[in-house]
Amino acid sequence: MLKYTNEQIAAMIAIQNLHKSYQIGSNSLPVLKGIDFNVKEGEMVSIMGSSGSGKSTLLNIIGILDEADEGSYHLDNIEVKNLNEKIAAKYRNKFLGFIFQSFNLINYKTAVDNVSLPLYYQGVSRKEREERALFYLEKVGLADWSKHLPSELSGGQKQRVAIARALASDPKVLLADEPTGALDTKTSYGVMELLQQINDEGKTLIIVTHEPDIAAMTKRNVELKDGLIIGDTIINQVRPQLHV
Amino acid sequence: MNNFFNRDLWNEIISSLKSNKTRTLVTSFGVFWGIFIMVLLLSAAKGFETGIKHKFQGIATNSLFVWAQRTSMEYEGMSKNRSYFFDNQDAKSIKDKVKGLKIVSPQNNFTTLIQHNLKDGDYTVEGNAPEFLGQKSLKLTQGRFINQQDIDQKRKVAILGWGLIDELFEKGETVIGSYIRIKGVNFKVVGVYKDTSIDGQRNIRAQQNIHIPFNTFSQVFNFGEKVSYFFITADNNQSVTDLKEKIIGLLQKRHKINPKDKRAIGNFDLNEQFEKFNMLFVTLKAVSFFVGLMILLSGVIGISNIMLIVIKERTKEIGIRRALGATPYVVKKQILSESIFLTLLSGMAGVSFASFLLFLVNLKIDSLDPYDSMILNPIVPLPTILIIFIILIIFGLLAGMIPAQKAVKMKPINAIRTE
């Protein structure tokens, strides 16, 4: 029998006592050592911490790209545990949108084809896919670039395409692992402004970052150290001042 | 999505093949070459078969020829080295006692002087039954062959080989209705034939024989009851080779020949020869298929190998696709489709190229005399193409299997992390 606390039911993401270690040869390297972490719908959370503290590991487990060894994880009140790959793929497609540091666009597909890929895996018809992909490209300000290949786009533009792709299947949560890590400050702020706008529209966002100014643009800051959460504070969201 | 012939799937396949043009080309070549060789070998075998069968055309191949020679063993008080003859009773006895025979026709022949007006020459005269026409590939170009009335009434009629006309007749002279003298006896010409058998093509003498009714031959040339040859044809559903022992046994008994005497009764089993040819063609085709298959296999291993490399190169892409919601089934389907598509495409290119080459060869052969060439119309029949098609699909599937498995084995996050 599953028992939920009130808090869990309201949570979009509910994580309890999460453990994860990596096997390196015969040694076991503990990376997450008991994480309790809840995110409510509509939140915009940044995760910070020094290199190797386990930020990406946590995000990947939330993204069902990796599996925890111990502890429980509920995504929108569905328990994520021992999923077979088929169901995992379905959940990723339906519930989650990924934004990576290195964009991870498919280099031989045009912007619009990249954006429509999640819809392709949903079995959406070609025409509708194209329409929806164009809608999101317009949202990120790249309607005119829809027929371009990633190699013809700047870093900021690539990340915008990736954001449009993450939005395409209208997921519940967007997961971004250092989304501005490969961008200069000005471009980074542009991307953050876009992510804020998406959050303003109600989408839940979790952003892993190293940069305090980026973290300051979220609504809540979680601090990770050696596989444990050592700080969790609600902050006043800073809006980027692009033209200063 | 579930449909294999889905346009989106094809777009995915084509774009991924296009993104690796060189490997697509290099990979395809192995299979292309294998199929190309296989088709050429198969069609050469087929052409050889058509060529040889063409030469057997019109002959009742399910036939056995027997003739009397000297005995080589003593038996029941009869000395060895004895000469003997078959007789008319033998024909009746063979037909009565051996079931499954269609025709038993007797023949006597000799070579003698033939005269017509002022021309003459030595030619072979055969006394034959009417059924003989169906056993050899004789085509009547004028008039008729021997009929039953000729036999019953011992008519003095003759059917000439077309090769005789030039030798014995003037240009433009009417042949049918004229008379020739065989050993001084007048025969009326009632027909002209052409021998279309392999022997007939090769040898002008075969076109210069004279056929007369068997009974007439026996009476006029004093052969009495003697018969030199029997031409025996079995029913269509009965191999004459299986009856050979029975027929020869019967003849041995009737003529007091030692059953162990292999030399007393000469025989030629056309059916056996024909079957040997058939076996040869079956073997030839099997060998062609095998050789082609082996080359094809190496091509397929090539495809599998390169697909593996490509999968490795595309590990990250596959990881990204899985993060976006591609199920293992979808990933595998795409890789298998790519592999099948590549195999099929290159294989069919091989078939097309080979067919084109064969088309040119056929043009060349058509301009030759069909009787001169051993190979006729080297084509690959449609069913074979169909089989090749199926084999290609299976091989493409096999080639893609390991890479497809490999593509989904890795955890998505590890796939995304690879560079």
Ligand SMILES: Nc1ncnc2c1ncn2[C@@H]1O[C@H](COP(=O)(O)OP(=O)(O)OP(=O)(O)O)[C@@H](O)[C@H]1O
């Ligand atoms: N697949 C893996 N196998 C073995 N060890 C791993 C693996 N992935 C991560 N690690 C290790 O786990 C620890 C945490 O890694 P993680 O990527 O979560 O850190 P991070 O907080 O994201 O660091 P960074 O800021 O450098 O990205 C590191 O010590 C890393 O070396």
Ligand SMILES: [Mg+2]
């Ligand atoms: Mg990291």
